[in-house]
Amino acid sequence: MDWILPVVIIVGTVSTMEYVAWAAHKYIMHGWGWGWHKSHHEERHGKFELNDMYAVVFAFIAIGLFVVGQWAWRPATWFGIGVTLYGILYFIAHDGLVHKRWPFHYIPRKGYAKRLYQAHRLHHAVEGKDGCVSFGFVYAPPVKELVKQLDENKRTDRDLVREVQEEGR
């Protein structure tokens, strides 16, 4: 039964990380951290963008946890695995599925993947750092709710919202 606690810690860390990432995205990246994140809301030139530095920061946190787990406090390893797994989910859902940084492109037509895809596309429907919606990377609110929120926001790019809605059909 030695595996129960590690599994609980890993699953708990992955879900907590979605909350941490949501809060970091909403309050840091769209706040004082906009300097790095701005590059993600503009067209990308080349393979990387300054915003990727956030992934590097989280990678260092994971490495730090593995080091602590190895030398000082064993359970830190399980937290490190949780942070790493979340990073993989982020990479698949956000960088791959939504922003098409994979060598192949796939637009989900149904189910949760479609909702996640549309929700993050709507995050990019507002120009600049203020008035954006949907800050999570793995959990996505219902698209209807987001469109309603965006409608209340006068600075929304209506063409993009329409494009996202049509893409999902």
Ligand SMILES: [Zn+2]
């Ligand atoms: Zn953003």
Ligand SMILES: [Zn+2]
């Ligand atoms: Zn994005």
